[in-house]
Amino acid sequence: MKYEIKSAIKKIHKYSKLFFFTKKSVLYRGFRSVDLLIFDDIFPHPVSGFRLEEFTVLLQYFEKSKIIVSPTAYVVVNSKITDHSRDCSLFVKQFPDLKSKVRINKKFVNINTKLFYCIFIHNIFNNLHWLEKYKIPFVFTLYPGGGFKLNDIECDFKLRKVLSSPQFRQVIVTQKITRDYLVTNGFCSEENITFVFGGVVPQHSLVTTVAEIKEEHKEQDTFNVCFCAAKYMPKGLDKGYDVFIEAALSLSKKHNQIRFHVIGGFDLDDIDVTRIKDKTIFYGYQNHESLKTIFDRMDVIVSPNKAFLLHKGAFDGFPLGTVIEAALNNVVVLMTDELEQNETFIPDVDFILIQSTAASIVEAVERLMTNDQLAKRIKENSLQKFRKVYSNETQMTPRIAVLKKYI
Template identity: 45%
Template sequence: MTIKKLITSIIPISLIPKLKSVYYFRYTLNKYFKGINYKRLTPKEIYNREIKNFDLLIYDTIFPSLISGFRYAEFNALLHAFKNVKIIVNPIDYQVLNQKPETHTTDIELLRKTHPISHKKIFAGTVKDIKNAKFFYCIFLNNIYDSLDYLEKNKINFIFTLYPGGGFDTKDEVALKKLKSVLSSKYFRGVIVTQQFTEDFIVKNYNCPKDKILNIFGCIIPQNSINVTRSRHYNNSMTLNVCFCAAKYTEIGADKGYDIFIETAKILASKGHNIHFNVVGGYDSKVISIEGYEKFFTFHGYKKYEELQSIFLEQDIIMSPNRPFILNLGSFDGFPLGAVVEAALNGVTPIVTDELKQNTVFSKDEIIIVKPDTEEIVMKIEELISKPKLLNLFSENAQKKFREIYNDSYQLDKRIDFIKKHVYDTSN
């Protein structure tokens, strides 16, 4: 039997072009080869998988990877909040997180088990499949720019989230041209920003109307650590656990301050402190040599979001000495990093940098802000070693404030309302 005859014996050939979901098609063939008498798809089943006109169409390049926890939480929420919605995923960014492309198939299967509603609404595709929708949403500058031609061709209004990263560079001419094209499109209806720095930048440089901007400090995160109970309370008889957690984008992780972390660790270890350093992300002992200090370090590699909790519950301090304009001339990170958020929710005291003055919500007794300077960080950590009660107070204060700021009721509801307002606005 030819492949064509095999396929058409399972599915009428007239329906094959409508089956956009690669995963569903594979599932059909798998059932056939297992000897299951698979029924032909009814028009209703086709409709449920490929509705003609969607209220909301989402596009992404890594969903549903659990390593990108904030995207996993945000898109699942949107897929549940809207009935007539689908997400197109072109998993080209798995390699950015050092993940094999086939990992996407595994993540899809896990999504089927944990979020069956979302699973029914996910389709493999590219920006060329952006059509037949009333409204569009994605995150990051690169994604919205890559989608722009198809949005304009098919006359689809859109909102996007302008997170730091993802192509947003305040000095790069190519990035700035992309941003100008997006914000000047006749189909642009709104933008969500997470930093005051970002809002000020697009208002000043592109005259973006403030009534089209939703400014919500922070990002959506999985809520698995939002109410966690922490039993660890540091005292002088214990080993102080200090951690670093970030993705690796440069040779020595200078943009994330990994070089500062290692230098700080070596100084503290050489002073005889009872201390241990845990590294999570794309780093190992070869990125920057730790020769002579190996016993002070544990390297965990990349971890899925839900795997971080067990590590963070045993940490006392997280260091995030990241610096802007290192990865590229105008690139910068959000404040604080997502890893810092997850750590603080688990009661870890954050020692972070904020060179762009992005902090607008945390007080000095909730988070420790330092310069990207080894000497200053060493001094701060030694102060906390000598004052365990102060360290534990920071832990409690940070955990309480981060729970308030990163709760779904604060982060998620406003985003969904903003998007719904535009999706169902009959004047659009």
Template identity: 35%
Template sequence: MDLRKIRSDLEKSQIWLEKIKSELEVSSHSQNYDLVILDDIFPLRLSAFRIAEYNYYLNTCPNSLVLSTATAFSLLGQNIGLADVVQEYECFYPQFKGKVMEFDFNRLVKAKLIYTIFLNNIFNFIDFIEKNHLPFVFTLYPGGGFHIEEEATNHKLTRVFASPNFKKVIVTQRNTYEYLIDKKFCTPKQIEFIYGCVVPSDKLTSNLYPKKYYKQNKFTFDICFVAYKYQPTGLHKGYDLFIEVAKKLASKHDDFHFHIVGGHEPTDIDVIVLENNITFYGQKTTDFFPDFYSGMDLILSPNRPAYIPGAFDGFPTGACAEAALSGVALFCTDCLNLNVAFKDREELVIISLNVEEICETIEYFWQNYNKLSELAKQGQLAFQRVFNIDYQMNPRLRLISECMGPKSSLK
């Protein structure tokens, strides 16, 4: 008996079986879809706005699919594989079982339309899109590789908009719109301006907990900071300024308490003097926030474009929108004058980057708590109007349906 020949034959059989398996997988996923979404972080539930937007598409377009690379899990500090994340996602959303699969550049994909969000995503997928001859629409959100007046950004935009497969781009902030026009990356007819972003407003507003009011249902005046930790000191999101404000306020008022959600830790910036007045929660998913926000008096977001030259947040941040939707008074910066929807001092408070001024503003509303409560109520109504998920999604669905053609399966 020639053991070497037997081993060789077994190895060849194994290779043949793997090849057949691969071909079957490609074949099984090469059906004609109406909509295929490409992403680098879905279906991680920590990215709540992706869950809200992509789930809406999956629900309204049954003949759709999400292909994910999972390469951005690490950005949110997650050391976990795609298979485990998909399994968890399908436990929460069993109606979408089998709708999320691993991206494979060599997979044959047939679709009426490709959709994704962020510049880095569309740039990283553009070769795959063109290889499969697929038309595409994408949302150019702030962040994700989009930095005003940056050479790398301009290179990516040039590559993407020069593609013969490009159909439309959705922009959510007016400076993004102006930049694309001024730099002649595309024409006004190729741009759809939809202010704001998609947040899980339905989850937040349908599960509101009874509001707890200072000196009525609780003894503390509670201020929160909610933002992902993208860098140790959180300069971009203003975590350093938040801590300065907290220290000044806590030194004068024993009943002020500060709450940190999103990954920052006590060791990032020295908070020893706040030991009895600060709580860290780590990263949380959407289901945590209704109860959490019911006990918050205001959310403070002193974010500024200081992370990378040309980088900026949309106004307001997704976390701020979720807090306001939940009835929390919103105090935030608007360094780039992007606000086009909300009334200052009536529906929110636009703050400066000056710590003393921030403290004075907060103390004014602390002393006039009835005005803070009214501000929170009016803000909640305004955000429910602008960030209602149907209000945000309807123009997106209309655009996507138009780009897919008359025979799409949109509900």
């Protein structure tokens, strides 16, 4: 155990100072100070809708604010880092009033700020050394992912370093399992934790109308089932892609009208789909606007994700961001909740709870195919519930309140 701890710490120290600033970067306290300095590693990539919404709202709300981006996470979504300049240009074209607030990490970086903010444990940890050196207070959101793992030596080390820092002020968490883990293991007291269930989503998703398109779709003699997730491991075992394909193969034998749609990092080479090749469409990664166009044609989205497969202790938030987007486009949601993170949505009212098995998926899909009233009722209920839970009033108001408190 001692060897594992030493090895983890050695690995952490090796990479901890290479993430935010390069070795040639010069940090300085300029005359111009801001109230809020945000950092991210992929903003404003269009595939990350929740970041676009959250950071844009913060930049607009806090007059003296800016965001510094080191786009190292572009590779995670199969994008070239050289595309970052293009994405920044598109962003400032859409929000010209924020042009002066977007900074790409270059040689000279002014870090004069009252408060620092970022999301994910890997981002805050890799900035901790200079935050402590310059005595800059910070708040961060501990989303699932981004290096956060339960009962993991390396992650626990990072959590203790960050949450015991004299510059730490508050951590925002989005899942009760995260809150309980921090408190139970003595990482942080409850008074320094703000719990906001769910996550931020682009707000235009909440006001789009899908009724007209859905009526056109009803005239088609097809039933469309989709799967949407990023690919982080072979066969997408952590997202349940293997289970989805197994269910698709079974459903296609009995229902000729069913069609399958795969969105994200998967293609024909991941799992053999020869038997349903003519009934399956692969879309690859899609930006937020394209997702809406696809979801408008879907009847059901299946999210059979599993915890602790990608890495020991790694888990997804409930529900996935793509599931939220689908629900807001009037798609019936089938999803797992093996860690019992749900405390808001009602099974068989707002969504259908499934197990991560082909049999469970098949049973749920066939229920919907043979019961139009059930499908209609769940769509109506989920649309209203998801709109309420993921409104900026629910999601951003408490986040802004936390940041204002420490500025």
